[in-house]
Amino acid sequence: MNKAEMKRLVETQTELTAADVDELLRVATEIEQSLRYRAFDVFIDVLNSVTNEAVVVFHQPPREGASLYTSTVVGLEAKQKDEPGVYRTLRTSLNSVNLYANSQEQRLIVQRVYPIRNRFRTIGVMIVEEDSHEAYEKEHTILAPVFNDDEETFVADELTDELLIFNSEGMLARANKAAVSLYQKIGYIGSIQGIHYDNLALDGTTYDFLLYQRERKTQGDRREVSIVYGNYHLSIKKIWSLHDGQLYMIIRDVTDLRQKEAEIISKSVAIREIHHRVKNNLQAVMSLLRIQGRRVDSEEAKIALQESINRMVVIAQTHELLSVQVEDSLDFTDILMSLVQNMERLFAPLKPLKVKVKMNQSIYLNGQQTVSIALVMNELLQNVYDHAYADGVAGEVVIEVSEQKQIIAISVADQGKGYDVKTAGQSSLGLMIIKSYVTEKLDGQLTIESKKTGTTTRILFKNTLNSDV
Structure with missing residues (x-):
C-alpha cells in the first residue's frame, strides 16, 4: 500500500x-x-x-x-x-x-x-x-412486481406511497411497484424481493432493534420518521401486523414538497432583501432632500420638501417592517403608532397636539395595502397639524380603527377650525393624494365632513389579506 x-x-x-x-x-x-x-x-x-x-x-x-x-x-x-x-x-x-x-x-x-x-x-x-455468478436480465428483475396475487397486485400498485412487507424473519416478502421504483432510483440493482430488512432500511435501524422496540411497546404501534437520503426527502412509517407478525413499511417520497418549501423560503429571503434595499434607497433620497431643503431660501419650497420627506418616511418604515419578516403581512397598529410618533416628534413643541388611537383588535394588512393606507394616514395627520389648530394651541386628534367581516373602518377626527372641502380638494396636494389612494389603491370609500367645530374623515375599504378578491 x-x-x-x-x-x-x-x-x-x-x-x-x-x-x-x-x-x-x-x-x-x-x-x-x-x-x-x-x-x-x-x-x-x-x-x-x-x-x-x-x-x-x-x-x-x-x-x-x-x-x-x-x-x-x-x-x-x-x-x-x-x-x-x-x-x-x-x-x-x-x-x-x-x-x-x-x-x-x-x-x-x-x-x-x-x-x-x-x-x-x-x-x-x-x-x-x-x-456474481447469477445471470439475469436487469430490465425484467428490476421492474417485475413482487406481488403474486392479481387482486393484491392491483390494490398495492394503485398506492402512490411505497409499500414493503417483511415476514417474521425480516425478509422482504412483498413490495409494490412504487417501492421497487424508489429503490431502483437510489441505486439498487436487481430484484429487492427476498432481501433482509437490514439491507433495505434507509433510516439507520435494524430488524433486531425494531423487535426490541416492539417488545416494549403495544402491538400495532406506529412510528413515523422523516429522513434525508441523498437528494431524497422521505417519510417512513412502520406498522406491525397484529396477527401474523409481518412488518409493513410505508415510505412517502416528499422530495418535491421539500423542494417547493425551499423555493418559497428562498423567494421570501429575496423579497425581504428587496424591501431592505428599497428602504435604504429611500433613506438616501431623504438625505438628499434634507440637504436641498437647507439650501433653498423659499419657505414654500422648504415645506414642500419636508412633506415629501414625510411621505418617504412612511414608505420606508413599511419596507423596513417587511424586510424583517417572512410573510407579506403587517400589523397596522405598528405602522400607525410609528406614524403618530414621527408626527409628534416633527411638530413638537410648536404644535402640542394630543393624538388618541382607539383600536380594540390587531389588524393585519398585506404590504401593498399597508403602504397605501399609511400614506393616507400621513396626509390626514399632516393636514391636522398644518391647518386644524393655530400654533401653540393644545388640540386633540382621535383616530379610531376597527374591522368587521374584512371591512376596515377608519375615522380621523379633530376639533379644529375646519375647511371648505370642495375648494380645498382642488388645490391641496395632500387631499388629492388621500382621494386617489383611497379610491384607486384601496378601492374604498372616502367621506369628509368639515365645519367650524372640527373635521371628521372616514375611510372604508376591504382587507384583501387572505382574500381571493
Whole structure:
C-alpha cells in the first residue's frame, strides 16, 4: 500500500481530521495483514466533501486468485447508481451485505460494505467484493412486481406511497411497484424481493432493534420518521401486523414538497432583501432632500420638501417592517403608532397636539395595502397639524380603527377650525393624494365632513389579506 498516496487522496477529497486519516490508514494496514480477505478485492471509499460522491482511496487485490479488475481504480468515483450499498452504509452507518453492484469497469459484482467509524462518526467504508455468478436480465428483475396475487397486485400498485412487507424473519416478502421504483432510483440493482430488512432500511435501524422496540411497546404501534437520503426527502412509517407478525413499511417520497418549501423560503429571503434595499434607497433620497431643503431660501419650497420627506418616511418604515419578516403581512397598529410618533416628534413643541388611537383588535394588512393606507394616514395627520389648530394651541386628534367581516373602518377626527372641502380638494396636494389612494389603491370609500367645530374623515375599504378578491 502506498500510504502517502492514500493520505493525499483522503486529505484532498475530504475534510476529515488527522485522527480520521490515521484511522483509515490503520484499517488499510489490517486489511493487508488479514488472511480473512485473501480471496477478495477489498476497498476503502470515502465521501468527497464537495461532490458527495464516494471515492476509492485504497484497493487490496486478492492474494489467492485473480482480481476482478484489470486496471487500478484508486482515485476514481463510485456512483450511487452503480454501488448502492456503499452510499447506504455511508449514510446510515449500517452494514450492507450481499448487494449487487456494478464495478468501475461495469462488471456485475456482489458487495459487502461495512462502516469505518472514528469518534462516533462514519468516516469511510470497507468494501469486500466478489464476482456474481447469477445471470439475469436487469430490465425484467428490476421492474417485475413482487406481488403474486392479481387482486393484491392491483390494490398495492394503485398506492402512490411505497409499500414493503417483511415476514417474521425480516425478509422482504412483498413490495409494490412504487417501492421497487424508489429503490431502483437510489441505486439498487436487481430484484429487492427476498432481501433482509437490514439491507433495505434507509433510516439507520435494524430488524433486531425494531423487535426490541416492539417488545416494549403495544402491538400495532406506529412510528413515523422523516429522513434525508441523498437528494431524497422521505417519510417512513412502520406498522406491525397484529396477527401474523409481518412488518409493513410505508415510505412517502416528499422530495418535491421539500423542494417547493425551499423555493418559497428562498423567494421570501429575496423579497425581504428587496424591501431592505428599497428602504435604504429611500433613506438616501431623504438625505438628499434634507440637504436641498437647507439650501433653498423659499419657505414654500422648504415645506414642500419636508412633506415629501414625510411621505418617504412612511414608505420606508413599511419596507423596513417587511424586510424583517417572512410573510407579506403587517400589523397596522405598528405602522400607525410609528406614524403618530414621527408626527409628534416633527411638530413638537410648536404644535402640542394630543393624538388618541382607539383600536380594540390587531389588524393585519398585506404590504401593498399597508403602504397605501399609511400614506393616507400621513396626509390626514399632516393636514391636522398644518391647518386644524393655530400654533401653540393644545388640540386633540382621535383616530379610531376597527374591522368587521374584512371591512376596515377608519375615522380621523379633530376639533379644529375646519375647511371648505370642495375648494380645498382642488388645490391641496395632500387631499388629492388621500382621494386617489383611497379610491384607486384601496378601492374604498372616502367621506369628509368639515365645519367650524372640527373635521371628521372616514375611510372604508376591504382587507384583501387572505382574500381571493
